[in-house]
Amino acid sequence: METIVYCGNQHCGIVLKEPVDISEEKRQPCPECGSLSRAKNLKLSDETTVKDFIDIKKKSEEPHKFPSRKKQRVHLQQGDQINHETGKWISKVWRVDKDISPAWYTEILIDTETGKIIKHVEEPLDQHQGHGSDKKK
Ligand SMILES: [Zn+2]
Numbered sequence: 001m002e003t004i005v006y007c008g009n010q011h012c013g014i015v016l017k018e019p020v021d022i023s024e025e026k027r028q029p030c031p032e033c034g035s036l037s038r039a040k041n042l043k044l045s046d047e048t049t050v051k052d053f054i055d056i057k058k059k060s061e062e063p064h065k066f067p068s069r070k071k072q073r074v075h076l077q078q079g080d081q082i083n084h085e086t087g088k089w090i091s092k093v094w095r096v097d098k099d100i101s102p103a104w105y106t107e108i109l110i111d112t113e114t115g116k117i118i119k120h121v122e123e124p125l126d127q128h129q130g131h132g133s134d135k136k137k
Helices: none
Strands: 002-007 038-043 052-059 072-082 089-097 104-111 117-124
Touching: none
Parallel strands: none
Antiparallel strands: 002 038, 038 052, 052 072, 072 089, 089 104, 104 117
């Protein structure tokens, strides 16, 4: 089993020689684009379909402008995930973007097998009640 670490910047995405479990604070900026976002690709074996999942968090470049819990401006999760209820693979896009006005919430779930859209939510963040896709009811 092998985990490859990529630059999380979608426009860059180079492979980085960086320990997988390094903490966010200790990361070195990507030598290509300076991004601190990371994407990981777990390679189980050559037989197994490789599933990508990225989790990108963008913090404010002007941290003093926001209290610490509001520093995070953009949170994007995108990739393939096992749906715990059905045990099936789903493609997921989950994004909270506070850098645009109004702040925007996007959630798209697609059945990887059939390509059918399971869920598609696009709405201003302040109209979205359940923050986080994994919030239980
Ligand atoms: Zn990069």
